[in-house]
Amino acid sequence: MSTIRCDIVSAEQEIFRGEASLVVATGELGELGIAPRHAPLITRLKPGKVVVTLPDGSRLDFAISGGILEVQPQVVTVLADTAIRAEDIDEAAVRKAKEEAERALANRSEAMEVAEAQKRLAEVTAQLQALERLRRNFKH
Numbered sequence: 529m530s531t532i533r534c535d536i537v538s539a540e541q542e543i544f545r546g547e548a549s550l551v552v553a554t555g556e557l558g559e560l561g562i563a564p565r566h567a568p569l570i571t572r573l574k575p576g577k578v579v580v581t582l583p584d585g586s587r588l589d590f591a592i593s594g595g596i597l598e599v600q601p602q603v604v605t606v607l608a609d610t611a612i613r614a615e616d617i618d619e620a621a622v623r624k625a626k627e628e629a630e631r632a633l634a635n636r637s638e639a640m641e642v643a644e645a646q647k648r649l650a651e652v653t654a655q656l657q658a659l660e661r662l663r664r665n666f667k668h
Contacts, residue, residue, distance in 0.1 A: 530564040531583050533603040536590055538611040543590065550581040551604050553597055560597065562604045569599040575650040577658045578606055588613065591658040593651040612655065626652040 531547040551562040554576035562569075578590040595608035629649040633642065 532562070532564040532566070534580050534606075535603060536578060536580075536592075536606040536608065536611055538592075538595075538608045540610075543608075543611045543613065544580065544588065546580075547583055548580045548604070549583050549585075550579075551606075552579040552581075553577075553592075553606060555597065562597075562599055565601075566599050566604070568601065569597070571597050573597050573606065573608070575647070576654045578608075578611070589658045591651075591655040593647075593654070610651070612658075622652045622655045626656065 531549055532551070534544065534546060534548040534551050535542070536544040549563070553560050553562075554574045555571045556574055557571075560569075560571070573592060573595045575592065575594045578592055580588045580590070582588065590606075591612050592606065592608040593610040595606060595611075598605045598607065625648060629645045629652065632645040633649065
């Protein structure tokens, strides 16, 4: 089976580096699946999940707050503003942040700009979706 190297990095650190048989991320125009020998590509990523399928068929889930996806002949790179492995997400903190962002949007709070609240809500929703996917994978 052929593979492609996958690097997922954030402003703070390298999150993942390894071989993958498939990388799935959400671009501005929809979901992208990157397999070995994919055509070169650069696109923006929306806040959401990145799923890396390893050569053995197992999957790793990551939540990102947006960024850039670059595909070269031998490597796919996710340059994320922030990225976290699904198993490292603090669910209680994420749920609290989601409630705060929803409250700020509902009240049009002065403490948080609407655009900032919408961005934060998208980030925490992506993290919760990554957690839910991780839980489903462990049940099977």
